[in-house]
Amino acid sequence: MPASHILLIRCSDEPGLVFKITGVLFAHGLNIIRNGEFVERADNTFFMRTEFAGPFEAETLTGELRQALPAAADIRLSDNRPKNIVLMATKEHHCLSELLVRHAFGELNARVLAVISNYPKLGDITRQFGLPFHHVSHEGQTREAHEQEVLAVLAGYQPEFVVLAKYMRILSSEFVAHYANRLINIHHSFLPAFVGASPYAQAYARGVKIIGATAHFVNEQLDQGPIIAQSVIPIDHTQSASEMAQAGRDVEKIVLARSLQLVFAEQVFVHHNKTIIFD
Amino acid sequence: MPASHILLIRCSDEPGLVFKITGVLFAHGLNIIRNGEFVERADNTFFMRTEFAGPFEAETLTGELRQALPAAADIRLSDNRPKNIVLMATKEHHCLSELLVRHAFGELNARVLAVISNYPKLGDITRQFGLPFHHVSHEGQTREAHEQEVLAVLAGYQPEFVVLAKYMRILSSEFVAHYANRLINIHHSFLPAFVGASPYAQAYARGVKIIGATAHFVNEQLDQGPIIAQSVIPIDHTQSASEMAQAGRDVEKIVLARSLQLVFAEQVFVHHNKTIIFD
């Protein structure tokens, strides 16, 4: 398959947008591989994602699109190459292992630069896959000091995305602000049910019959960021909170991996507190 | 199939309970069709549900079981006949229609005595199925006065269960107390997400990727009663709150019907705020 590019447009809606945009692409002789549009009626916003192939000069193309589109249109051209990412984890291995394995076999559409953890436990599996592991302990530190240390390590890698693969510490608004819409978390419940700590214990206490997991962008409010993907499994009264946790792991890792696949392929727009996801 | 009976036992756990209970049944020459046990470790409570066939004298059997079991054991013998129920609804027809159709074809394991609604809208479909319809309007009435009127209608039917098939008014603790563990509601969200009014609007606003429905016993706290059954469907950003509501209807009616099937077949124990459900 030849290298493809992705055009991402967000602007206020008006008649003729698809016609104008595809007109620019057609005039350049570019071949549309896949195309999707969506209008959010609530605030009259137009979204379009177009995957195309063919030679073009980025500045010219963007300039012509800017001419054709409403003022303040958000136009982005992506070359669809693997993203540079850093993974963060705590003690549980399942999400980290899942991503390390996919990375090792070229299935993650990303380059994992390093793993950061507040515990040493996952160092072995990380190094086994030939990747740098940074143990940044939070013990005996203020949250601010600890986050500064993590940010310093991250700064050394300049990642495009930071993935919280069961990183079990709450991040401050200041930390989050450094990676706005670039910080992805897996929460082990079907949000907005069971926000915060110990969702499986909460689910057990409530007696629910289904549990789930939620991958979302992190914003300054705990477990309130834009949801990317969710999935669920049935449970019953015979399962203890820890058995639920065990059953939930498979859901968590698959949901996280799927959300990364969507984000790294530029299929996800963040719009206010929601995501718009193109096939 | 010959008439079967169901034995339901709840008591504090101790060694030998299954042996002792099955011993009593065996001594009476009763044939066990299906048997299930469960021990809730959290409070050491033993539950058993046994479906059996054969002739027996209820008082003798219960007496012998009482001898064999710990003091304060809860022993119940059910003859597994259709339950007498009343349905309550408001304006949406889908849950009511579902139950009326199943009832008409003998699939509900219940005898619907009447339908009560605070609006006249569903009178036609109810009468079409040959059932009494009581329009008890809440307009111009206090909640207390309205509930008294509904309770009076219910009292005339002496139902074993009252099913809230999209009855959209919140019931007072006093009302609920009349039908403890006998009042079943369908809530149009995946509880505990989106408690209260307009769950689909809440789901839309939160940008979730899955919506659901929850059938539960009603207790004095809004949407907090023991959950019987839940189910979900995937949604995406293209669906408005009203499109979610439309998609959710199929889930709601099937979940409600399934929960009634479980309850009416005596498969459900309510234990504190949870249900224990036997296959």
Added chain:
Amino acid sequence: MPASHILLIRCSDEPGLVFKITGVLFAHGLNIIRNGEFVERADNTFFMRTEFAGPFEAETLTGELRQALPAAADIRLSDNRPKNIVLMATKEHHCLSELLVRHAFGELNARVLAVISNYPKLGDITRQFGLPFHHVSHEGQTREAHEQEVLAVLAGYQPEFVVLAKYMRILSSEFVAHYANRLINIHHSFLPAFVGASPYAQAYARGVKIIGATAHFVNEQLDQGPIIAQSVIPIDHTQSASEMAQAGRDVEKIVLARSLQLVFAEQVFVHHNKTIIFD
């Protein structure tokens, strides 16, 4: 909501199609509500479905589109009004009841003209909903004679679609040819597993852990027509074939209803032996 129209296009793929089509719509000042495109790479076929609003003259619009598109383009304009349909059933009521209830409450996007059955059993429920019921018995008749009689009844109604709502007789190629791509069936298995008679008995014998249902267009080969929608539920070893059949009913009726929703909203293209379905 103002009346919307749907434009359906199928032609061989070439660069610029979206640009050209949206150009025609834009020139007419039509407002695009929803738009989807798909290219089947296997045979280089382009599909587009556009929902739009605004005044237009059909012949002019179609003429301009024909100018803009490759020769032999298949262009269809639909006014998106309820379809005229006839339902066929045998003895099982659940799919028929589901459709009759939806129809009664204006949720089917179709006008049910009549019900035809080879048994009298479902006459009561049909008449209860105020619809004509035709009992066309197959007993003592050749298949040909029976089908001729059914076709004669159908001819009297001129339906756009015929829905087999658990019609349990195999239809001849001759019959099917009368309603090519307009005859929809619900098969009570997850096709292509368990083609033909008694799929639940087949599923029980094979010991599967999931069962399903398939809504599909009927073609001349038994259970081989283009699939519109499928759904499944988990089962286990404790369920007999008849318990599977009972559990499967809920899946069947919901899948059939969903497939009709898709077809009647002009969201489905039949392409060779497959369907292309737009959101």
Added chain:
Amino acid sequence: MPASHILLIRCSDEPGLVFKITGVLFAHGLNIIRNGEFVERADNTFFMRTEFAGPFEAETLTGELRQALPAAADIRLSDNRPKNIVLMATKEHHCLSELLVRHAFGELNARVLAVISNYPKLGDITRQFGLPFHHVSHEGQTREAHEQEVLAVLAGYQPEFVVLAKYMRILSSEFVAHYANRLINIHHSFLPAFVGASPYAQAYARGVKIIGATAHFVNEQLDQGPIIAQSVIPIDHTQSASEMAQAGRDVEKIVLARSLQLVFAEQVFVHHNKTIIFD
């Protein structure tokens, strides 16, 4: 948790079995942790699985059970320790990686002794996890000669179970006979749909809307062995066969892992061509 043991009984059904079996356990003062029974009505066979704790002498216990049960009862006591297994794979890594990761973190309830493959590709990931890798090429060999070589390697490990983690060669009846009911395969379709080669290509050609995976015991008939677990995911017309294959991988590995969890915890009885699975 103290060490628990598992009692597995299969015999012809007759009244009083549960009473008699629990009587023996009660007389020994053993503590029942979990208990399940099932009667297959088709051939009147009784199955029981009891997890219990406490000291006992195996021969005495078994002898007393044999006295209490019908002649020819199949009685098995398992000490519930991790099983010794060998994994077989070809080129695809996802199932193998999944099992290697779970094994490394003590989640497999098994001891992986070695990996055998007919290609060298998965040697690196295997050795990375510190396990022996045997490349037994089939090239230039008859199937018989190749299988003899594989059997020789297996014989050196004496595994209790052999897991085909995407081993893409069909095994002869002779091979299968060596590991009757101990050879587990993952098939990348929702059996019995798409038996044999290239199920995703078959699924694509048929235009199904759901694909799945099936974990099953291997018997002498291709893809016809007793099914342990199945799972599915929705797909649509936009996905090519290779995209289906990619999406299917997550289902395959999770279904395989879940089936091993069930088998290794002695929750699965094989009965004729089916499995009976206890919670």
